[in-house]
Amino acid sequence: MKIYDVIQNETGLLDGGLGTKAVLAWKFTGENFNDNTQLIVSESEETIFIRDGIAVATFGSGRYTLNSNNHPFIGKLRNLLSGGVSAFSSRVYFVNIDHKLELLWGTDSPIQLRDPVWGLQTSVQARGSYSVQVTDTKKFLIKLLGTNIQVFDEQQLAGYFRSAFSQHIRGQIARYIRDSGQEILEITSDIELLAEQLHPRLAPLLDEYGVKLVNFYIAAIDIPTDDPNRRVLENSIAEKQAKLQGAQGDKAVMGLLGEDWARQQSATILTELARNPGAGGVASAGAAAGVGLAAGSVFGEMATQMFTRPVQPAGDPMAGNVGRNRTSRFSPAESAAPAASETCPGCGVSVAAGAKFCPECGNRLAPQQVPCSCCGTAIASTAKFCPECGTRNDQGASS
Template sequence: MPLFGRNKNESAFVNGKKHLTDVIKNTGRGELLIWRQPEEDFNTHSTLVVMPGEEAIFIKSGTIEQVFDNGTYHLSTENYPFISRLRNAMSGGVSSFNCVVYFVRKADSEEILWGSQSPIQVRDKVWGIRTSARVRGSYKVRIVNPAIFLEKLIGNNVPFQKQAELTKYFANEFQGKIKSTISIFLNGLTQELIGLDAYLEDLSTQVAPKIDEVFASYGLTCVTFALAGLDIDTTKYDAIDESQIGAIAKGKLAQGDKAVMGILGEDWGKQQAANILTNLSNNSGAGGVAAMGAGIGMGVASGGVVGDMSKQMMSPLSTAAESKEPAKPAAPADQPDDMAVLAKLKKMLAASLITQEQYDAKVAEVLDRM
């Protein structure tokens, strides 16, 4: 190696070597939060140019000498070209008077997206079901203390830091703060957990200070924090909706039937009773005693007019039968009303108070004395 060996870091300078004075300015990409300028160990009285929206951290011999706001500055580094090379020869080409510059983005970061890594367990107090929620959103940060940000988050050997990479550092703290706040809010609700988008802004306001607490010790501040979505698992709600829709449909059908009865009124009952008795009298094999009892019971329930109708329709049948059979003795004055007995028997059968056999026997007994 030559006596006045060139520092290997000189390759980053214009034309691959240091000059008596160099101009140091940010060459990093715009989406970076911090960028370590490649030119190192530049000579004394080199010019530092800091553009609006950024700050520069000047590090000399491992110590932060100064943080520069936007403007133009002349740096003192004790690195004179020939003397520094002589010193470098003694240290294998590595400068004993090391100096570097970090450029830090001063403007707000771009929007950084985030989302909950695991679901938040919550119980719906209206329906009494357990479900889960996931949240997502975005935030923006600003570096308010570049020196602390460099020392605590980056370190000397990291050449740059992208904005989106912040989530790697703060993921666990973020998730813990966000999940605890959202969980307390959701479990405190007395309404169902569907349609909570109206609370997103309020929740964002509650979470933002907790996120800012995490950032503060790293020289950052949370400029904006926003919840973009609060997604509830609706699997169990779908089953509830289907059940409610079925109940509503049945209720509407029942209301429709009631409305029809209200419109047709007593005329409908009379018509149904007449049809039942006519069919039974014309068709002796239509179901026997049980069928006739069921038909008469329906007539009673339909309008309470079967008694009059049956008397009117049965009287011709009785007159015709008098020529063939001797007249039966008249029922005693305290004999119960046969139609009322039949109706009562029908209700008892429907309520399972008597068996079908008992019902048929009693109906036959009543019909025999009619």
């Protein structure tokens, strides 16, 4: 039975120089050590002494001389006597506490779901990476590794948590796609947000074993190439992008042309209306303007400019007609009601009704006949009493 004098990490000699970066835990090859054995621990690791399944001591980085004077726990480990030299026995593990830069993960099988937009049953797969750091070496060694393992590397760690990670990742991705209302192929723009939501769900799984989840990344979420609905979804997105680009192009042209474009379109509409024999002339033009107003501000502004009465400039011969029977460009003038008149029996000139003398010849005009308010007999409007019944004529009496 060999008794060792030096304890140090020798993983740099494993697998053709694998080094300590990929190894999370390694058990020293020997278990029996002399008093005054030298223990060498690097800055990126901790060393744990195990006896009967119990972690009896932990050492951080540095160089140590192990004997009962410096470390009283050595006395409890003594069980050998070789050549008069007292020795002790235990298992020694080196645990890497360095920050692991990247561990890869991926869904073990496609996630079956339905596209929220197109309603197609399809599947997605996801992949990415995460980084971890051992924060509690005792918990990590006892709960995760046990005390019989020789080497434990990062790939074994990734494999150990693959099923637990996959369960949470698959469920969260499916819920996110369902609740987002977006097309599956557009979810890739949200993978950073989705990774942030997954981090607090996955961290407790590792923390239970003394491991901290430092970072979690999603590299891609996509539909498998052999999925029959992949082409349908890709075509739908391509069609949507083409329409969007066309709309953006039209908007850019309108922005460059500005009001000239609006006037050109309004002139085109009115020209077509004029050519249409059933258009109804000006009335249809007004209707077209109404359509323009309903369609949007472009035609609305056009209609406003064309159908608003222009302001009369100074010196306009029609300016004095404000308030009179003035005509617009589209409505006929309202004719005044003809005044009541009668004909002079002397010269035949038309004289305003109710005149007592003719303005042309001076002839006295016959008084107008009115009915008596009592018997109805026609009497002169200037008569004070009715010659038939003697009733007073109020109109004649007041004249």
